[in-house]
Amino acid sequence: MNVKIALFGAGGKMGVRLSSNLLKSDYRVSHVEPGAAGQKRLKDELGVQCVSADEALDGADVVILAVPDTLIGELSHEISPKLRPGTMVMTLDAAAPFAGHLPDRKDLTYFVAHPCHPLIFNDESDSKARRDFFGGAYAKQSITSALMQGPEEAFDLGEAVAKVIYAPILRSYRLTVDQMAILEPGLSETICATLLYVMREAMDETVKRGVPEQAARDFLLGHMNILGAVIFNEIPGAFSDACNKAIEFGKPRLMRDDWKNVFDREEIAASIRRIT
Numbered sequence: 001m002n003v004k005i006a007l008f009g010a011g012g013k014m015g016v017r018l019s020s021n022l023l024k025s026d027y028r029v030s031h032v033e034p035g036a037a038g039q040k041r042l043k044d045e046l047g048v049q050c051v052s053a054d055e056a057l058d059g060a061d062v063v064i065l066a067v068p069d070t071l072i073g074e075l076s077h078e079i080s081p082k083l084r085p086g087t088m089v090m091t092l093d094a095a096a097p098f099a100g101h102l103p104d105r106k107d108l109t110y111f112v113a114h115p116c117h118p119l120i121f122n123d124e125s126d127s128k129a130r131r132d133f134f135g136g137a138y139a140k141q142s143i144t145s146a147l148m149q150g151p152e153e154a155f156d157l158g159e160a161v162a163k164v165i166y167a168p169i170l171r172s173y174r175l176t177v178d179q180m181a182i183l184e185p186g187l188s189e190t191i192c193a194t195l196l197y198v199m200r201e202a203m204d205e206t207v208k209r210g211v212p213e214q215a216a217r218d219f220l221l222g223h224m225n226i227l228g229a230v231i232f233n234e235i236p237g238a239f240s241d242a243c244n245k246a247i248e249f250g251k252p253r254l255m256r257d258d259w260k261n262v263f264d265r266e267e268i269a270a271s272i273r274r275i276t
Contacts, residue, residue, distance in 0.1 A: 004028040006056035008075060009066035011038020014092065017136045018066055018165040019046055025164045030056035062088045062161055069093055069276045073101030080105060088154060094180035095272045097148050109150025112177055113162035116142040121234045140170040146177045182263055185271045190262050
């Protein structure tokens with residue numbers, strides 16, 4: 001395989017994960033990491049030697065930006081003049097592309113790939129896979145990808161690279177950038193992370209009111225397991241009348257009537273502006 005990948009941010013938390021998986025592929029990879037600690041980590045853990053940005057970009061077919069959302073715009077504009085037409089620029093999140101932070105170059109291909117992370121309900125039998133909550137190491141996970149701009153045939157290359165960096169893969173979904181932004185930050189962070197944070201606060205409140213901490217934790221996580229299995233149709237079943245009554249009165253107590261407006265494009269855009 002002659003495809004050359006330039007990986008920026010190779011020594012960061014995400015970059016090291018990607019570097020590890022790319023070592024198992026046939027891609028030619030050049031690693032770029034400005035930080036001394038990241039360079040040392042790559043060398044010590046993976047035996048990888050970093051190169052300069054210019055060396056990495058020379059002849060690169062795919063450029064992966066494994067850097068924080070706040071740096072995507074600056075970095076992409078910095079390297080843009082050094083990219084030959086047809087080069088694929090891959091980001092690992094839809095935020096910066098959605099916000100319009102990528103350079104206005106119609107001759108480049110822009111591709112976004114983001115992991116779903118391993119499912120709560122899974123069939124992993126290996127102990128390491130069961131403890132791989134993030135994914136990209138032992139547990140299977142699904143991925144989402146979007147071809148923001150570029151020739152249609154470029155999608156296959158972007159998806160192939162995404163399947164390597166996020167391996168092992170369960171399923172692969174093709175979405176639009178707007179759909180990916182709905183999923184994150186909309187669904188995963190604004191909704192899921194917020195409600196999980198509230199659930200943790202609720203557990204802590206029960207402890208303050210006298211419930212033993214371990215009992216509260218076991219009780220909550222156990223109920224999350226069975227309630228989630230029913231709600232997401234992992235098993236056949238229905239809630240008790242008492243549970244349904246608690247939901248009927250609890251939901252308006254906790255949620256605003258217009259909470260679904262967080263998925264409006266204007267709300268998604270505002271959320272992304274806050275993080276980019």
